[in-house]
Amino acid sequence: MGRIVVCIKGVPKPGTVKVDKETHTLRRESAELILNPPDRPALEVALRLKDQTNFEVIAISMGPPNMVPLLQKVYALGVDDIYLISDRAFAGSDTLATSRILAKALSLLSPFDLVVMGARSIDGETGQVPPETASLLNLPSITYVKELRFVDGKFIAIREDDFGEEEVEFSPAAVVSIVPEIDYVRPPSLKRLLSLKEITPKILTNAELNLDEASIGLSGSPTQVADVFEKTLVSRGEIFEGEPDELAEKLIEVLKEKGFLA
Amino acid sequence: MAECIFAFGQCFEGKLHPASLEILTPLREVADRLNKRLILIGLADDKEKFLAIPELKKLLADEVWYIIHPNLKHLPDDLCERVLVYLASEHKPYGIFFPATKKGLSVAPRVAGSLQAGLCAHVNAFEVKNGNLFLLRPTYGENIIAKLTSQRLPIMATLALNAFPIKEAEKEPLIKELKHPEGFDWSTKLTIKNFKPPKKEPSRLSVAKVVVAGGMGLKSKENFQMLFELAKILKAEVGGTRPAVHAGWVEADRMIGVSGVSVRPKLYLAFGISGAIQHTVGMEGSEFIVSINIDKEAPMMKMAHIGFVCDAPSFLKALLRKLKAKD
Numbered sequence: 001m002g003r004i005v006v007c008i009k010g011v012p013k014p015g016t017v018k019v020d021k022e023t024h025t026l027r028r029e030s031a032e033l034i035l036n037p038p039d040r041p042a043l044e045v046a047l048r049l050k051d052q053t054n055f056e057v058i059a060i061s062m063g064p065p066n067m068v069p070l071l072q073k074v075y076a077l078g079v080d081d082i083y084l085i086s087d088r089a090f091a092g093s094d095t096l097a098t099s100r101i102l103a104k105a106l107s108l109l110s111p112f113d114l115v116v117m118g119a120r121s122i123d124g125e126t127g128q129v130p131p132e133t134a135s136l137l138n139l140p141s142i143t144y145v146k147e148l149r150f151v152d153g154k155f156i157a158i159r160e161d162d163f164g165e166e167e168v169e170f171s172p173a174a175v176v177s178i179v180p181e182i183d184y185v186r187p188p189s190l191k192r193l194l195s196l197k198e199i200t201p202k203i204l205t206n207a208e209l210n211l212d213e214a215s216i217g218l219s220g221s222p223t224q225v226a227d228v229f230e231k232t233l234v235s236r237g238e239i240f241e242g243e244p245d246e247l248a249e250k251l252i253e254v255l256k257e258k259g260f261l262a
Numbered sequence: 263m264a265e266c267i268f269a270f271g272q273c274f275e276g277k278l279h280p281a282s283l284e285i286l287t288p289l290r291e292v293a294d295r296l297n298k299r300l301i302l303i304g305l306a307d308d309k310e311k312f313l314a315i316p317e318l319k320k321l322l323a324d325e326v327w328y329i330i331h332p333n334l335k336h337l338p339d340d341l342c343e344r345v346l347v348y349l350a351s352e353h354k355p356y357g358i359f360f361p362a363t364k365k366g367l368s369v370a371p372r373v374a375g376s377l378q379a380g381l382c383a384h385v386n387a388f389e390v391k392n393g394n395l396f397l398l399r400p401t402y403g404e405n406i407i408a409k410l411t412s413q414r415l416p417i418m419a420t421l422a423l424n425a426f427p428i429k430e431a432e433k434e435p436l437i438k439e440l441k442h443p444e445g446f447d448w449s450t451k452l453t454i455k456n457f458k459p460p461k462k463e464p465s466r467l468s469v470a471k472v473v474v475a476g477g478m479g480l481k482s483k484e485n486f487q488m489l490f491e492l493a494k495i496l497k498a499e500v501g502g503t504r505p506a507v508h509a510g511w512v513e514a515d516r517m518i519g520v521s522g523v524s525v526r527p528k529l530y531l532a533f534g535i536s537g538a539i540q541h542t543v544g545m546e547g548s549e550f551i552v553s554i555n556i557d558k559e560a561p562m563m564k565m566a567h568i569g570f571v572c573d574a575p576s577f578l579k580a581l582l583r584k585l586k587a588k589d
């Protein structure tokens with residue numbers, strides 16, 4: 001039986017984000033966390049492979065302790081095991097430091113056949129972590145995967161590229177990132193939902209990962225925020241109030257004046 | 263040491279991706295200010311096709327270095343990484359920059375991982391101060407721009423698409439083939455079984471002269487559909503905010519902003535768009551901005567040359583009715 005590890009992330013619920021005034025990084029402890037939406041199809045892809053080929057599926061997440069309820073919900077979807085990778089020393093990590101932490105955690109969970117991640121997180125939107133983690137593990141990465149199959153010991157992925165669509169074949173182990181184009185995701189199992197309280201994630205701290213503190217967290221992140229500044233907006237135009245009809249008429253006038261309408 | 267800057271020249275079948283031309287514009291300026299040589303790195307499978315790329319002779323780069331190997335046809339991410347990491351270790355560039363194409367976003371993190379370098383995403387401006395390079399990009403929150411530095415060389419970033427105009431050089435760059443050493447590992451773990459060119463035409467949003475865009479203020483997919491009617495009348499392209507895309511009101515390739523495309527039309531109509539910076543960086547180059555929003559204080563209303571305080575769906579209905587009556 002092979003093993004698939006899905007890396008998921010808790011992201012601040014849009015609108016609840018707070019930024020640390022000193023480090024200018026996101027304060028995840030204070031935000032209300034939701035599962036990063038693109039991670040949902042990533043989980044589904046892994047669970048479908050489990051249905052077909054009897055892979056064991058493990059979900060791991062690097063994040064603060066308030067990730068636990070999210071991991072429990074993910075357990076209810078049908079994964080076999082959940083892990084939280086959490087340590088104060090991890091806070092403030094850029095994508096390189098994050099990838100180092102994930103790569104180390106993954107190596108503790110090896111051997112695995114596949115690592116699945118969402119194509120990007122909606123708070124950072126960089127999409128860098130899957131390929132960067134793969135590179136640190138010296139594994140191939142296949143990004144923007146729309147479809148994934150396992151045939152005769154090999155994976156076949158359909159992925160989007162800039163000049164077209166590729167069908168890529170690769171052997172285990174590899175890291176894939178999934179674009180959220182899946183038509184259907186399964187609901188949680190009722191039976192599992194009822195037993196959630198008993199399920200707690202296994203915790204991996206830096207005591208287990210044993211990474212040099214200079215290589216993780218803020219100090220292990222080459223990318224540093226030198227400054228943040230606000231773009232101040234001064235109103236530059238005219239504001240009109242009134243009924244839709246008269247305002248629409250006004251816009252038509254302006255568009256004509258400017259030559260956008262005949 | 264560190265006297266050159268690499269720009270990733272993404273090509274496929276004798277075509278250079280336009281985004282690779284775009285990134286040369288700001289990098290040219292950076293290279294001049296920091297007194298570095300700007301080098302476009304091209305990886306390809308066919309030398310003749312590569313050398314026949316028409317833009318090659320007008321590139322803003324000082325030099326073009328190209329590497330030819332049959333396995334580079336589809337630019338497999340793992341092999342691209344190995345080739346670029348080899349070049350970086352040989353030439354110790356000051357910076358390595360990629361366009362934020364799918365390929366760029368897939369290869370850059372691998373190279374950064376290998377080189378243990380920092381990598382900034384969505385960079386849409388640079389600043390040079392006292393010989394240091396700062397990378398600018400919008401960040402969390404309303405209208406905040408972050409200015410980033412890298413503690414280590416090379417400085418690496420992926421640069422936003424359509425954020426920079428393509429410019430041509432007067433002088434031809436020096437074009438030379440690089441040979442990798444005997445015994446270099448040209449293998450890739452990825453086998454391309456099949457390749458299909460895109461089914462549908464890419465949207466013409468990024469080059470449109472008129473853009474009609476909608477956000478959550480439009481309230482529903484049905485209301486959003488009215489934008490397509492309006493677009494027909496104004497010969498415009500339709501765009502949307504990220505939440506509108508996530509709600510399924512409009513396709514992902516019509517998302518405007520850091521995570522989508524940038525537009526610089528002559529006319530930009532914003533229906534129910536708040537104007538968060540992640541969105542506005544993608545449209546602030548618009549010549550004339552019109553905003554329809556119930557909130558007078560919304561940033562988009564401040565950016566706009568004309569703002570209408572109004573329910574966006576009702577405004578759109580009225581507008582369409584009037585425009586159709588005129589035909």
Ligand SMILES: Cc1cc2nc3c(=O)[nH]c(=O)nc-3n(C[C@H](O)[C@H](O)[C@H](O)COP(=O)(O)OP(=O)(O)OC[C@H]3O[C@@H](n4cnc5c(N)ncnc54)[C@H](O)[C@@H]3O)c2cc1C
Nearest residue numbers: 477478479503504519520521534535536540541556573574
């Ligand atoms: C890392 C990151 C990257 C991002 N990338 C992008 C990106 O590329 N593109 C992007 O667009 N966003 C992006 N976002 C999201 C961005 O921050 C905003 O959340 C988003 O642009 C807001 O979209 P909106 O204006 O449609 O919605 P909202 O912010 O919800 O605004 C809706 C607006 O509609 C108005 N309104 C409400 N009802 C009505 C009505 N009846 N009539 C008229 N107006 C009404 C409201 O006053 C408000 O101004 C990103 C966010 C992050 C964190």
